[in-house]
Amino acid sequence: MERTLIKDTLTKIGEKVSLAGWVNTKRDHGKITFIDLRDRSGIVQVVGQGSSLSVGAEWVIEVEGVVKKRPENLVNPNIETGMVEVEAQDIRVLSKAAELPFDMGKPDLDLGLPTLLDFRPLTLRNQKINSIFKIQEVVIDSFRRALKEKDFFEFQAPVFIPEVAEGGAEVFKVPYFDHEVYLSQSPQLYKQILVGAYERVFSVNKTLRAEPSMTTRHLTEVTTLDAEFGFIDSYLDVKEMAEYTIKYMLNAVEKECGDILKKFNATVPKFTDSIPMIKLREAQEIIFKRTGRDNRQEPDLQPEDEREICKWSLEEKGSDLIFISHYPTKKRPFYTYQDPEDPDYTMSFDLLGRGTEWMTGGRRINDYDILLKMAKERDVDPKKLELYLQAFKFGMPPEGGFSFGSERVTMHILGLANIREASLFPRDMERVDIRLSLLEKPNKKVK
Amino acid sequence: MERTLIKDTLTKIGEKVSLAGWVNTKRDHGKITFIDLRDRSGIVQVVGQGSSLSVGAEWVIEVEGVVKKRPENLVNPNIETGMVEVEAQDIRVLSKAAELPFDMGKPDLDLGLPTLLDFRPLTLRNQKINSIFKIQEVVIDSFRRALKEKDFFEFQAPVFIPEVAEGGAEVFKVPYFDHEVYLSQSPQLYKQILVGAYERVFSVNKTLRAEPSMTTRHLTEVTTLDAEFGFIDSYLDVKEMAEYTIKYMLNAVEKECGDILKKFNATVPKFTDSIPMIKLREAQEIIFKRTGRDNRQEPDLQPEDEREICKWSLEEKGSDLIFISHYPTKKRPFYTYQDPEDPDYTMSFDLLGRGTEWMTGGRRINDYDILLKMAKERDVDPKKLELYLQAFKFGMPPEGGFSFGSERVTMHILGLANIREASLFPRDMERVDIRLSLLEKPNKKVK
Structure with missing residues (x-):
C-alpha cells in the first residue's frame, strides 16, 4: 500500500x-x-x-x-x-531504538546547549529544533532566487586559497603536499574577479575562520551569502540591490515559514519601503544626543551603539533594519572605495538589524592603479594578489557587492540566543561534533 | 540613460x-x-x-x-x-585595460591549459570558456530543483570533521587550535544522520581530497551533489530517484543551454525511459564475450571495461547511460547494504555514462547492530563514529542515496578533455590559482 x-x-x-x-x-x-x-x-x-x-x-x-x-x-x-x-x-x-538518554516527548527540549550538541542526531529530530534549519534553508534559497531574478550567475567559491594577502592570525593553514595553503575566509577576491567575466555573481559558500573566542556570535565555520556586480553608478546602487535582496529573503521567510515563526513567537524584522541609511558619524551624533555616550571619534559602532541606533531606527523611522554608511577608510579593507569628497571615509555600509550587524557591503575600487596604490599603502603585498589584480589590470567596470552570514540571519529572525543554535553541526574552538578536549592531542610532528 | x-x-x-x-x-x-x-x-x-x-x-x-x-x-x-x-x-x-598578454579576439582560445589557468581572470571572459560554468550552474541548480520537487531538504554540509573513521592517506589534516581536524571528503555520514531528522536531504558541498595524482580526472577540491532519503523498500527505489534526478538535470541542460551545447558541438547523453541496470558480474560477462578480455573475477570495472560496457549499452539498449549494480562487499564502504541472497555483493550501484563513472549510490545498512558489526569487521573504529552511530541507535528507517561530482557531469556533457576545464579555479597538487612551485616552501615548524 x-x-x-x-x-x-x-x-x-x-x-x-x-x-x-x-x-x-x-x-x-x-x-x-x-x-x-x-x-x-x-x-x-x-x-x-x-x-x-x-x-x-x-x-x-x-x-x-x-x-x-x-x-x-x-x-x-x-x-x-x-x-x-x-x-x-x-x-x-x-x-527499533535504544532507550533514549532524555525525554524527547516535549515540544521544547530544555537540555542546555552542550547536551543538545552531544546528541545532535537525536535532538535534530525535535520539531522545533528541526525547523530552525528550514528557516535557514529558505534564507539561503531565497537569497539565490532574489539574485537569479536579477540575472546573477551562481558560482562555487574555492575553499583552498594560495596565500592570504591581508594576513591576519585568524586563518587556518593546511599542509598541502610539499606546500602550505589556507582556507578561505571570504570569496571576496574571487567574486570581484568574476565580475570581470559574468558582471553579476553570487555564491553560497563556506567561511572558515580560526576564531579563538567562545562568544555567542562566532563559529569557525559558517555559510556565507555573497553577491557582487558591475556597472554601478555609485554605492547607492549596491545599497539598493542589498536592500532588495534582504527584503526578498524576509518576505520569503514570512510567507513560507509562518508556522515556524509562530512556534518561536518570532516575527521577521519590520522594514520600510526604503530602508533608512545614515552615515556612521550621524549615527554617533544621534547616539550621543540620546544617551550622552560620546563615541563620536570611534571608527566603528560598539555593540551598545548598534543596539541604540537600531532602537532609534525603529522609534523614529519605523524600521528594524538600518544601513550605516561611510565607515572610516583605515578600518575597511584596502579595496574599499573612498568618498571622493572626503577620502577619510568609504562608500561602504553595514546593515544592522535588531541591535546587531546582518550584512556588510559597499562599492570597491575598480581602477587598477588606485587599487595597487591602496594595497601598498596598507602593506598588502601585491605579489600575493597577482590573480586578483589581473582582473583589474585588464578592464573592470565600477562595481560593488555585499555579504550575509546565513547563521546570523537565521539567528536574528528567530531570536535565538546563541549562533550555535543556528548551525546544524556547529564548529568552534572547543567542538567539532565531539568536544575536542576528549581527543588525544596530535603528535608534534603533525601540528 | x-x-x-x-x-x-x-x-x-x-x-x-x-x-x-x-x-x-x-x-x-x-x-x-x-x-x-x-x-x-x-x-x-x-x-x-x-x-x-x-x-x-x-x-x-x-x-x-x-x-x-x-x-x-x-x-x-x-x-x-x-x-x-x-x-x-x-x-x-x-x-582602461593594459595590453593583453595574448589575443582574446578569437572564439577559441588555444593557449594550452597552463596559460588558460595562469590568466584565469582574463580567459574566463572568453565566451566559450565562460559558458562552461553556465552549464555547471544549471547542472547544480537543476539537481536542487529536481530534489526540492520531491520534498527533499537542503542542508549545508560541514567542511571540518573531527576524525576520519575510515582513515585513508588522501585526507587533509588541519592544525586546529590545540588539536587537529580533517577536511571533509564526503558528507556521507552527515546526510545519513539527517535522514533521521528530515527523511529526505540533499546538499551541494565541497569534497576536499589530498589526491596525489595529476590525472585528467582528479582535483583536490570539487563540488559534489549529494542526496539521501529514507523509507525505501529496496535499492531499486534509490536507483529510481537517482535516475529521475539525472534525467531532470540532463533535460534542464538541454532545454536551458542549447546554444552552449551547440558551441561545443555537444549533445546531452542519450537515455531511455528506464535506464538499463545490470550487475557487475553480468557486465564483465558481456565484456568477456565482446572482447575476450576476462576480468570476470575483478572487483571493479577497469577504465577500458567502463568504456566497453557503455558502448554495449548504446548499441544494445540505445542508452548512453547505464547503471552497474552489485559491486563486491569488500570493495564498498562498511555501511553498504549487502544482498541478503548473496552477501558477498552489495545493493549499490554506479551510473556510467560515455565510458566513465558519473555517480555512485545504493542502499545503506540502517540496522544499528549490523552496522556496528560491519564497522568492526572492516577495522573501522566505532569510537570515531559516535555521532553517526547515534543516528542508527535511536531508530533509522531503511535508506539510501547517491552522489555526483558537478565537475565530472559538466565535463562529460561538454566532452571536455580535462576536468580542470570544468572548474572555475581548479586546485590540484601543483596549483592553487598560482603554481605552487613558485611559492617558498613552508618552514618545517608549520608543515
Missing part, C-alpha cells in the same frame, strides 16, 4: 492509509495506547490496541489504519492534524 | 540605446572603426567614427548610439545580434 504523508491524513477522513515514521511519544492507557507518530510532514495521533503496540520512543514503524475525525471535544489544537486520528489495524516495526 | 543589454538591441531597431561592456575586438578601417562590444548577454557590433574610438581590447566602455538593421549581405550569422549593429554617437571609457 502506498505511503500517505501525515499531513495528508486531514484530507483522507474515513479512508484506509499507510503511514510511516517515528514514535514521537507513546501513552499507554491499559487496553488502548496512543502513539504520536512523526514524519517529515507532521505529527498525528495513532490509536491502537495494547497488544499490538510493543514499541518505544523513536522506533521507526509503519502503520496501516483508518483516518477518523475526532469528536469536537477531543480535537488537539496544538498539532496540525489535531482534527483527526488514525485507528491502527496493523503496525510493523522498521527499526 | 538607462542601460540596454546587448541581446535586447534586436528588439530596439531604430531606437537610441545606451550599452555598456568590454571591447571584445576592435577593427580599425581608417575613418570608420568596428568594435565588437561584449556584455553578459552577448556581443554586438558597434560602428563609430575613428576619432572617437581610442579604445583597446578589454577596455570597459559605455556606448550611446542608434540600433540599425544591417543590410542582408552584411548580416553576421556567428553572433546572435548579427542582424543589427549600433551606430555610436558617444563613447565613454569606464575602465
Whole structure:
C-alpha cells in the first residue's frame, strides 16, 4: 500500500492509509495506547490496541489504519492534524531504538546547549529544533532566487586559497603536499574577479575562520551569502540591490515559514519601503544626543551603539533594519572605495538589524592603479594578489557587492540566543561534533 | 540613460540605446572603426567614427548610439545580434585595460591549459570558456530543483570533521587550535544522520581530497551533489530517484543551454525511459564475450571495461547511460547494504555514462547492530563514529542515496578533455590559482 504523508491524513477522513515514521511519544492507557507518530510532514495521533503496540520512543514503524475525525471535544489544537486520528489495524516495526538518554516527548527540549550538541542526531529530530534549519534553508534559497531574478550567475567559491594577502592570525593553514595553503575566509577576491567575466555573481559558500573566542556570535565555520556586480553608478546602487535582496529573503521567510515563526513567537524584522541609511558619524551624533555616550571619534559602532541606533531606527523611522554608511577608510579593507569628497571615509555600509550587524557591503575600487596604490599603502603585498589584480589590470567596470552570514540571519529572525543554535553541526574552538578536549592531542610532528 | 543589454538591441531597431561592456575586438578601417562590444548577454557590433574610438581590447566602455538593421549581405550569422549593429554617437571609457598578454579576439582560445589557468581572470571572459560554468550552474541548480520537487531538504554540509573513521592517506589534516581536524571528503555520514531528522536531504558541498595524482580526472577540491532519503523498500527505489534526478538535470541542460551545447558541438547523453541496470558480474560477462578480455573475477570495472560496457549499452539498449549494480562487499564502504541472497555483493550501484563513472549510490545498512558489526569487521573504529552511530541507535528507517561530482557531469556533457576545464579555479597538487612551485616552501615548524 502506498505511503500517505501525515499531513495528508486531514484530507483522507474515513479512508484506509499507510503511514510511516517515528514514535514521537507513546501513552499507554491499559487496553488502548496512543502513539504520536512523526514524519517529515507532521505529527498525528495513532490509536491502537495494547497488544499490538510493543514499541518505544523513536522506533521507526509503519502503520496501516483508518483516518477518523475526532469528536469536537477531543480535537488537539496544538498539532496540525489535531482534527483527526488514525485507528491502527496493523503496525510493523522498521527499526527499533535504544532507550533514549532524555525525554524527547516535549515540544521544547530544555537540555542546555552542550547536551543538545552531544546528541545532535537525536535532538535534530525535535520539531522545533528541526525547523530552525528550514528557516535557514529558505534564507539561503531565497537569497539565490532574489539574485537569479536579477540575472546573477551562481558560482562555487574555492575553499583552498594560495596565500592570504591581508594576513591576519585568524586563518587556518593546511599542509598541502610539499606546500602550505589556507582556507578561505571570504570569496571576496574571487567574486570581484568574476565580475570581470559574468558582471553579476553570487555564491553560497563556506567561511572558515580560526576564531579563538567562545562568544555567542562566532563559529569557525559558517555559510556565507555573497553577491557582487558591475556597472554601478555609485554605492547607492549596491545599497539598493542589498536592500532588495534582504527584503526578498524576509518576505520569503514570512510567507513560507509562518508556522515556524509562530512556534518561536518570532516575527521577521519590520522594514520600510526604503530602508533608512545614515552615515556612521550621524549615527554617533544621534547616539550621543540620546544617551550622552560620546563615541563620536570611534571608527566603528560598539555593540551598545548598534543596539541604540537600531532602537532609534525603529522609534523614529519605523524600521528594524538600518544601513550605516561611510565607515572610516583605515578600518575597511584596502579595496574599499573612498568618498571622493572626503577620502577619510568609504562608500561602504553595514546593515544592522535588531541591535546587531546582518550584512556588510559597499562599492570597491575598480581602477587598477588606485587599487595597487591602496594595497601598498596598507602593506598588502601585491605579489600575493597577482590573480586578483589581473582582473583589474585588464578592464573592470565600477562595481560593488555585499555579504550575509546565513547563521546570523537565521539567528536574528528567530531570536535565538546563541549562533550555535543556528548551525546544524556547529564548529568552534572547543567542538567539532565531539568536544575536542576528549581527543588525544596530535603528535608534534603533525601540528 | 538607462542601460540596454546587448541581446535586447534586436528588439530596439531604430531606437537610441545606451550599452555598456568590454571591447571584445576592435577593427580599425581608417575613418570608420568596428568594435565588437561584449556584455553578459552577448556581443554586438558597434560602428563609430575613428576619432572617437581610442579604445583597446578589454577596455570597459559605455556606448550611446542608434540600433540599425544591417543590410542582408552584411548580416553576421556567428553572433546572435548579427542582424543589427549600433551606430555610436558617444563613447565613454569606464575602465582602461593594459595590453593583453595574448589575443582574446578569437572564439577559441588555444593557449594550452597552463596559460588558460595562469590568466584565469582574463580567459574566463572568453565566451566559450565562460559558458562552461553556465552549464555547471544549471547542472547544480537543476539537481536542487529536481530534489526540492520531491520534498527533499537542503542542508549545508560541514567542511571540518573531527576524525576520519575510515582513515585513508588522501585526507587533509588541519592544525586546529590545540588539536587537529580533517577536511571533509564526503558528507556521507552527515546526510545519513539527517535522514533521521528530515527523511529526505540533499546538499551541494565541497569534497576536499589530498589526491596525489595529476590525472585528467582528479582535483583536490570539487563540488559534489549529494542526496539521501529514507523509507525505501529496496535499492531499486534509490536507483529510481537517482535516475529521475539525472534525467531532470540532463533535460534542464538541454532545454536551458542549447546554444552552449551547440558551441561545443555537444549533445546531452542519450537515455531511455528506464535506464538499463545490470550487475557487475553480468557486465564483465558481456565484456568477456565482446572482447575476450576476462576480468570476470575483478572487483571493479577497469577504465577500458567502463568504456566497453557503455558502448554495449548504446548499441544494445540505445542508452548512453547505464547503471552497474552489485559491486563486491569488500570493495564498498562498511555501511553498504549487502544482498541478503548473496552477501558477498552489495545493493549499490554506479551510473556510467560515455565510458566513465558519473555517480555512485545504493542502499545503506540502517540496522544499528549490523552496522556496528560491519564497522568492526572492516577495522573501522566505532569510537570515531559516535555521532553517526547515534543516528542508527535511536531508530533509522531503511535508506539510501547517491552522489555526483558537478565537475565530472559538466565535463562529460561538454566532452571536455580535462576536468580542470570544468572548474572555475581548479586546485590540484601543483596549483592553487598560482603554481605552487613558485611559492617558498613552508618552514618545517608549520608543515
